[in-house]
Amino acid sequence: AHCPVYTASKHGVLGFTRSLAEASRLGNYGIRINALCPSFVNTAILDTINHEENLGNFYQFKDGVKNLIKVFGVLEPSVIADGFVQLLEDDSLNGAVMKITTTKGVHFENY
Ligand SMILES: NC(=O)c1ccc[n+]([C@@H]2O[C@H](COP(=O)([O-])OP(=O)(O)OC[C@H]3O[C@@H](n4cnc5c(N)ncnc54)[C@H](O)[C@@H]3O)[C@@H](O)[C@H]2O)c1
Numbered sequence: 001a002h003c004p005v006y007t008a009s010k011h012g013v014l015g016f017t018r019s020l021a022e023a024s025r026l027g028n029y030g031i032r033i034n035a036l037c038p039s040f041v042n043t044a045i046l047d048t049i050n051h052e053e054n055l056g057n058f059y060q061f062k063d064g065v066k067n068l069i070k071v072f073g074v075l076e077p078s079v080i081a082d083g084f085v086q087l088l089e090d091d092s093l094n095g096a097v098m099k100i101t102t103t104k105g106v107h108f109e110n111y
C-alpha cells in the first residue's frame, strides 16, 4: 500500500501466474504455476523500510508500514516453507493464489 511500484509488481506477478497456468493447462506443458502471498515474514526485506535509499519518496510513509507490521505481526519463514510444500504436493493446484497471514493462516484467494 505504501510502495506503489512494489505493489504494482506484485499484482503483475499474480496476473502472470494465472495466465501462464491457464496456458500450461491448455497447452499440456506438464507444469503447474501457483503464487504464494504471505503477509509480513521475518526476513531481511523488513529492514529495508529503515533506509531512505530503498523507499525514495515513500520513505515518509515508513511509520505506516511499521504500524502495519505491528498490527498484523510477523510470520516465521518455516510457515511459508510449509505452505510451499503444500503447493508442491497438491497436484490439483494450478493458477492458485495461496495467502498466508497471521490471522487466517494458509488460505486461498478465489478470483
Ligand atoms: N518478507 C516479507 O515480509 C515478504 C512478504 C510478502 C512477500 N515477500 C516477497 O518474497 C520475496 C522474497 O523476499 P524475502 O522476504 O525472502 O526477502 P530477502 O531480502 O530475504 O531476500 C530477497 C533476495 O532477493 C535477492 N535480490 C534482490 N534483488 C535482486 C535482483 N535484482 N536479482 C536477483 N536477486 C535479487 C536478494 O539478494 C535476496 O537474496 C520478495 O519478492 C518479497 O517481495 C516478502
Ligand SMILES: CCCCC[C@H](O)/C=C/[C@H]1C=CC(=O)[C@@H]1CCCCCCC(=O)O
Pocket (backbone or CB within 6 Å): 001, 002, 038, 039, 040, 045, 046, 047, 048, 049, 065, 068, 072, 101, 102, 103, 104
Ligand atoms: C517492508 C516491506 C516488505 C513488504 C513485504 C511484503 O510484500 C508485505 C506486504 C504487506 C504490505 C501491504 C500489504 O497488504 C501486505 C500484507 C499486509 C498484512 C495483511 C495481513 C492480513 C491478515 O492478517 O488478515
